[in-house]
Amino acid sequence: MTESPVSSRGPRHALWTPLPAPRRAGDVLLVRARVTELVPWARTVEAAWLDPAERARRDGFRREQDRDAFLARRCLLRAVLAEQLGTEPAAVPLGPAPGAAGRRGRPGVPGLHFSLSSSGGHVLLATGPRELGIDVEAVPDLAGAEQMSRILHPAERRRLARTRRGRRPAAVARVWARKESLLKAMGAGLSRDPAVDRVGAGRFPRRPLPGWRILDLPLGPGGADARAALTVSESWTDRRVRR
Numbered sequence: 031m032t033e034s035p036v037s038s039r040g041p042r043h044a045l046w047t048p049l050p051a052p053r054r055a056g057d058v059l060l061v062r063a064r065v066t067e068l069v070p071w072a073r074t075v076e077a078a079w080l081d082p083a084e085r086a087r088r089d090g091f092r093r094e095q096d097r098d099a100f101l102a103r104r105c106l107l108r109a110v111l112a113e114q115l116g117t118e119p120a121a122v123p124l125g126p127a128p129g130a131a132g133r134r135g136r137p138g139v140p141g142l143h144f145s146l147s148s149s150g151g152h153v154l155l156a157t158g159p160r161e162l163g164i165d166v167e168a169v170p171d172l173a174g175a176e177q178m179s180r181i182l183h184p185a186e187r188r189r190l191a192r193t194r195r196g197r198r199p200a201a202v203a204r205v206w207a208r209k210e211s212l213l214k215a216m217g218a219g220l221s222r223d224p225a226v227d228r229v230g231a232g233r234f235p236r237r238p239l240p241g242w243r244i245l246d247l248p249l250g251p252g253g254a255d256a257r258a259a260l261t262v263s264e265s266w267t268d269r270r271v272r273r
Protein backbone atom coordinates (compact mmCIF):
# COMPACT_ATOMS: atom_id res chain seq x y z
CA MET A 31 0.00 0.00 0.00
CA THR A 32 1.38 3.45 -0.87
CA GLU A 33 1.84 5.94 1.94
CA SER A 34 -0.39 9.00 1.88
CA PRO A 35 1.41 12.38 2.10
CA VAL A 36 0.64 12.45 5.78
CA SER A 37 0.62 9.09 7.51
CA SER A 38 -2.78 8.14 8.90
CA ARG A 39 -1.18 8.25 12.37
CA GLY A 40 0.74 11.44 11.66
CA PRO A 41 0.81 14.89 13.21
CA ARG A 42 -2.59 16.00 11.97
CA HIS A 43 -4.19 14.46 15.07
CA ALA A 44 -3.44 17.74 16.82
CA LEU A 45 -5.86 19.36 14.38
CA TRP A 46 -8.99 17.74 15.74
CA THR A 47 -10.11 16.65 19.17
CA PRO A 48 -12.71 14.25 20.49
CA LEU A 49 -15.85 15.88 21.83
CA PRO A 50 -17.38 14.02 24.80
CA ALA A 51 -20.60 12.31 23.67
CA PRO A 52 -23.71 12.46 25.88
CA ARG A 53 -24.24 9.11 27.61
CA ARG A 54 -27.64 8.73 25.97
CA ALA A 55 -26.02 8.92 22.55
CA GLY A 56 -24.75 5.35 22.86
CA ASP A 57 -21.52 4.27 21.25
CA VAL A 58 -20.84 7.33 19.13
CA LEU A 59 -17.54 9.01 18.28
CA LEU A 60 -17.64 12.80 18.03
CA VAL A 61 -14.80 14.86 16.61
CA ARG A 62 -14.47 18.62 16.68
CA ALA A 63 -12.16 20.90 14.64
CA ARG A 64 -11.82 24.43 13.27
CA VAL A 65 -11.87 25.22 9.55
CA THR A 66 -8.95 27.64 9.86
CA GLU A 67 -6.79 24.99 11.49
CA LEU A 68 -7.75 22.21 9.06
CA VAL A 69 -7.36 24.14 5.81
CA PRO A 70 -3.54 24.53 5.68
CA TRP A 71 -3.20 20.79 6.35
CA ALA A 72 -6.02 19.89 3.95
CA ARG A 73 -4.26 21.78 1.15
CA THR A 74 -1.28 19.47 1.57
CA VAL A 75 -3.35 16.29 1.16
CA GLU A 76 -6.25 17.25 -1.12
CA ALA A 77 -4.47 16.41 -4.39
CA ALA A 78 -3.84 12.87 -3.19
CA TRP A 79 -7.08 12.28 -1.31
CA LEU A 80 -10.02 13.88 -3.12
CA ASP A 81 -11.69 11.95 -5.92
CA PRO A 82 -12.78 13.66 -9.17
CA ALA A 83 -16.34 14.28 -7.91
CA GLU A 84 -15.03 15.93 -4.75
CA ARG A 85 -12.59 18.06 -6.71
CA ALA A 86 -15.43 19.17 -9.00
CA ARG A 87 -17.55 20.10 -5.97
CA ARG A 88 -14.68 21.98 -4.37
CA ASP A 89 -14.10 23.95 -7.55
CA GLY A 90 -17.81 24.75 -7.88
CA PHE A 91 -17.97 26.87 -4.73
CA ARG A 92 -17.86 30.55 -5.58
CA ARG A 93 -17.14 31.81 -2.08
CA GLU A 94 -13.73 30.99 -0.68
CA GLN A 95 -15.15 30.36 2.78
CA ASP A 96 -17.56 27.72 1.41
CA ARG A 97 -14.73 26.07 -0.54
CA ASP A 98 -12.52 26.02 2.54
CA ALA A 99 -15.30 24.60 4.73
CA PHE A 100 -15.95 21.82 2.20
CA LEU A 101 -12.25 21.02 1.92
CA ALA A 102 -11.89 20.94 5.71
CA ARG A 103 -14.95 18.67 6.09
CA ARG A 104 -13.88 16.23 3.38
CA CYS A 105 -10.26 15.83 4.47
CA LEU A 106 -11.29 15.39 8.11
CA LEU A 107 -13.92 12.85 7.05
CA ARG A 108 -11.49 10.84 4.93
CA ALA A 109 -8.84 10.88 7.67
CA VAL A 110 -11.19 9.71 10.45
CA LEU A 111 -13.00 7.08 8.35
CA ALA A 112 -9.66 5.76 7.08
CA GLU A 113 -8.61 5.05 10.65
CA GLN A 114 -11.88 3.24 11.31
CA LEU A 115 -11.58 1.16 8.15
CA GLY A 116 -7.84 0.57 8.53
CA THR A 117 -7.16 1.95 5.08
CA GLU A 118 -5.63 5.02 3.49
CA PRO A 119 -7.76 8.21 3.29
CA ALA A 120 -7.75 8.22 -0.53
CA ALA A 121 -9.07 4.64 -0.51
CA VAL A 122 -12.17 5.38 1.61
CA PRO A 123 -15.02 4.49 -0.79
CA LEU A 124 -16.99 7.72 -0.39
CA GLY A 125 -19.90 8.28 -2.73
CA PRO A 126 -23.54 9.32 -2.58
CA ALA A 127 -25.49 7.44 0.13
CA PRO A 128 -27.95 4.91 -1.29
CA GLY A 129 -31.47 6.01 -2.26
CA ALA A 130 -33.16 9.36 -1.82
CA ALA A 131 -30.72 10.64 0.84
CA GLY A 132 -27.85 10.30 -1.62
CA ARG A 133 -29.80 12.17 -4.26
CA ARG A 134 -30.32 14.92 -1.67
CA GLY A 135 -26.59 15.28 -1.04
CA ARG A 136 -25.84 12.81 1.73
CA PRO A 137 -22.47 11.06 1.29
CA GLY A 138 -22.09 7.41 2.27
CA VAL A 139 -19.57 4.62 2.79
CA PRO A 140 -20.88 1.04 2.75
CA GLY A 141 -21.15 -0.31 6.31
CA LEU A 142 -20.48 3.02 8.08
CA HIS A 143 -22.74 5.65 9.61
CA PHE A 144 -21.50 9.19 9.87
CA SER A 145 -22.65 12.79 9.74
CA LEU A 146 -20.80 16.00 9.19
CA SER A 147 -21.44 19.69 9.75
CA SER A 148 -19.68 23.05 9.66
CA SER A 149 -20.77 26.57 10.54
CA GLY A 150 -19.01 29.70 11.74
CA GLY A 151 -15.63 27.99 11.39
CA HIS A 152 -16.59 25.01 13.58
CA VAL A 153 -16.51 21.48 12.12
CA LEU A 154 -18.19 18.48 13.77
CA LEU A 155 -18.13 14.84 12.69
CA ALA A 156 -20.10 11.99 14.26
CA THR A 157 -19.68 8.29 13.52
CA GLY A 158 -21.38 5.31 15.09
CA PRO A 159 -23.01 1.94 14.59
CA ARG A 160 -26.50 3.30 13.69
CA GLU A 161 -27.95 6.15 11.67
CA LEU A 162 -27.25 9.61 13.08
CA GLY A 163 -27.19 13.28 12.20
CA ILE A 164 -25.09 16.12 13.58
CA ASP A 165 -25.38 19.85 13.17
CA VAL A 166 -23.50 22.91 14.37
CA GLU A 167 -25.02 26.35 13.89
CA ALA A 168 -23.20 29.64 14.44
CA VAL A 169 -25.18 32.05 16.62
CA PRO A 170 -26.55 34.62 14.13
CA ASP A 171 -27.16 38.32 14.69
CA LEU A 172 -30.67 39.37 15.68
CA ALA A 173 -31.79 40.06 12.09
CA GLY A 174 -30.48 36.66 10.99
CA ALA A 175 -32.21 35.02 13.93
CA GLU A 176 -35.56 36.59 12.99
CA GLN A 177 -35.16 35.31 9.44
CA MET A 178 -34.23 31.80 10.57
CA SER A 179 -37.18 31.69 12.98
CA ARG A 180 -39.72 32.35 10.27
CA ILE A 181 -39.65 28.85 8.81
CA LEU A 182 -39.64 26.91 12.07
CA HIS A 183 -42.59 25.06 13.67
CA PRO A 184 -45.28 27.55 14.84
CA ALA A 185 -44.86 26.52 18.51
CA GLU A 186 -41.09 27.04 18.23
CA ARG A 187 -41.64 30.44 16.67
CA ARG A 188 -43.99 31.47 19.50
CA ARG A 189 -41.53 30.35 22.14
CA LEU A 190 -38.62 32.14 20.44
CA ALA A 191 -40.67 35.33 20.08
CA ARG A 192 -41.14 35.29 23.88
CA THR A 193 -37.39 34.84 24.48
CA ARG A 194 -35.55 38.02 25.51
CA ARG A 195 -33.94 39.69 22.48
CA GLY A 196 -30.45 39.33 23.93
CA ARG A 197 -30.89 35.58 24.24
CA ARG A 198 -32.89 34.99 21.11
CA PRO A 199 -30.06 34.48 18.58
CA ALA A 200 -28.49 31.68 20.65
CA ALA A 201 -31.94 30.15 21.23
CA VAL A 202 -32.64 30.18 17.48
CA ALA A 203 -29.26 28.58 16.72
CA ARG A 204 -30.08 25.84 19.24
CA VAL A 205 -33.44 25.07 17.61
CA TRP A 206 -31.82 25.04 14.15
CA ALA A 207 -29.06 22.69 15.29
CA ARG A 208 -31.69 20.32 16.76
CA LYS A 209 -33.80 20.57 13.61
CA GLU A 210 -31.01 20.01 11.10
CA SER A 211 -29.49 17.17 13.11
CA LEU A 212 -32.87 15.40 12.89
CA LEU A 213 -33.37 16.14 9.20
CA LYS A 214 -29.82 14.97 8.44
CA ALA A 215 -30.25 11.78 10.48
CA MET A 216 -33.34 11.08 8.37
CA GLY A 217 -31.40 11.84 5.19
CA ALA A 218 -34.00 14.41 4.12
CA GLY A 219 -32.15 17.62 4.86
CA LEU A 220 -34.15 20.73 4.11
CA SER A 221 -36.17 18.92 1.47
CA ARG A 222 -38.38 18.26 4.52
CA ASP A 223 -40.18 21.38 5.69
CA PRO A 224 -38.56 22.61 8.95
CA ALA A 225 -42.01 23.74 10.13
CA VAL A 226 -43.23 20.13 10.39
CA ASP A 227 -41.22 18.52 13.21
CA ARG A 228 -41.35 20.25 16.59
CA VAL A 229 -37.87 19.74 18.02
CA GLY A 230 -38.61 22.35 20.70
CA ALA A 231 -37.18 25.70 21.72
CA GLY A 232 -37.21 24.90 25.43
CA ARG A 233 -34.43 23.71 27.67
CA PHE A 234 -34.57 20.14 26.41
CA PRO A 235 -35.19 18.84 22.88
CA ARG A 236 -38.53 17.16 22.24
CA ARG A 237 -39.06 13.85 20.43
CA PRO A 238 -41.05 14.80 17.39
CA LEU A 239 -40.69 11.46 15.63
CA PRO A 240 -40.66 7.92 16.99
CA GLY A 241 -37.33 6.24 16.50
CA TRP A 242 -35.17 9.35 16.83
CA ARG A 243 -33.59 10.95 19.89
CA ILE A 244 -32.31 14.51 19.69
CA LEU A 245 -29.52 15.55 22.08
CA ASP A 246 -27.99 18.97 22.62
CA LEU A 247 -24.19 18.91 22.39
CA PRO A 248 -22.25 21.28 24.64
CA LEU A 249 -19.29 22.55 22.61
CA GLY A 250 -17.19 23.51 25.63
CA PRO A 251 -14.29 25.98 25.51
CA GLY A 252 -14.28 28.13 22.37
CA GLY A 253 -17.82 27.12 21.46
CA ALA A 254 -19.87 29.96 22.94
CA ASP A 255 -20.53 31.39 19.46
CA ALA A 256 -22.36 28.27 18.19
CA ARG A 257 -24.88 25.62 19.20
CA ALA A 258 -24.77 21.95 18.25
CA ALA A 259 -27.02 18.89 18.38
CA LEU A 260 -26.89 15.21 17.58
CA THR A 261 -29.79 12.96 16.57
CA VAL A 262 -29.39 9.22 16.95
CA SER A 263 -31.56 6.27 16.06
CA GLU A 264 -33.45 5.22 19.20
CA SER A 265 -33.21 1.50 18.52
CA TRP A 266 -29.53 1.98 19.11
CA THR A 267 -29.72 4.07 22.33
CA ASP A 268 -32.41 1.81 23.80
CA ARG A 269 -30.26 -1.23 23.27
CA ARG A 270 -27.05 0.34 24.56
CA VAL A 271 -28.26 2.47 27.44
CA ARG A 272 -30.87 0.26 29.17
CA ARG A 273 -28.39 -1.86 31.06
Ligand SMILES: CC(C)(COP(=O)(O)OP(=O)(O)OC[C@H]1O[C@@H](n2cnc3c(N)ncnc32)[C@H](O)[C@@H]1OP(=O)(O)O)[C@@H](O)C(=O)NCCC(=O)NCCS
Pocket residue numbers: 100103104131133134135136137145146147148149165166210213214215216217218219220221
Ligand atom coordinates in the same frame (compact mmCIF):
# COMPACT_ATOMS: atom_id res chain seq x y z
C1 LIG B 1 -28.39 18.74 4.71
C2 LIG B 1 -28.38 20.24 4.72
C3 LIG B 1 -29.51 20.74 5.62
C4 LIG B 1 -27.03 20.71 5.28
O1 LIG B 1 -26.83 22.05 5.03
P1 LIG B 1 -25.86 23.03 5.82
O2 LIG B 1 -26.42 23.38 7.16
O3 LIG B 1 -25.58 24.15 4.91
O4 LIG B 1 -24.50 22.27 5.97
P2 LIG B 1 -23.77 21.45 7.11
O5 LIG B 1 -22.36 21.90 7.11
O6 LIG B 1 -24.46 21.45 8.43
O7 LIG B 1 -23.83 19.97 6.54
C5 LIG B 1 -23.21 19.65 5.35
C6 LIG B 1 -23.07 18.17 5.29
O8 LIG B 1 -24.36 17.57 5.46
C7 LIG B 1 -24.32 16.31 4.80
N1 LIG B 1 -25.54 16.21 4.02
C8 LIG B 1 -25.84 16.82 2.85
N2 LIG B 1 -27.08 16.47 2.46
C9 LIG B 1 -27.54 15.61 3.39
C10 LIG B 1 -28.77 14.90 3.53
N3 LIG B 1 -29.77 14.99 2.64
N4 LIG B 1 -28.92 14.12 4.61
C11 LIG B 1 -27.95 14.02 5.54
N5 LIG B 1 -26.77 14.67 5.45
C12 LIG B 1 -26.58 15.45 4.39
C13 LIG B 1 -23.05 16.25 3.96
O9 LIG B 1 -22.11 15.44 4.64
C14 LIG B 1 -22.58 17.68 3.96
O10 LIG B 1 -21.19 17.78 3.94
P3 LIG B 1 -20.44 17.74 2.52
O11 LIG B 1 -20.95 18.90 1.77
O12 LIG B 1 -19.01 17.85 2.89
O13 LIG B 1 -20.80 16.44 1.88
C15 LIG B 1 -28.61 20.82 3.30
O14 LIG B 1 -27.47 20.53 2.52
C16 LIG B 1 -29.83 20.23 2.62
O15 LIG B 1 -30.96 20.55 2.98
N6 LIG B 1 -29.67 19.36 1.65
C17 LIG B 1 -30.80 18.73 0.95
C18 LIG B 1 -31.17 19.57 -0.24
C19 LIG B 1 -32.02 18.77 -1.24
O16 LIG B 1 -32.84 17.96 -0.90
N7 LIG B 1 -31.78 19.03 -2.47
C20 LIG B 1 -32.51 18.34 -3.51
C21 LIG B 1 -31.62 17.67 -4.46
S1 LIG B 1 -30.74 18.83 -5.43
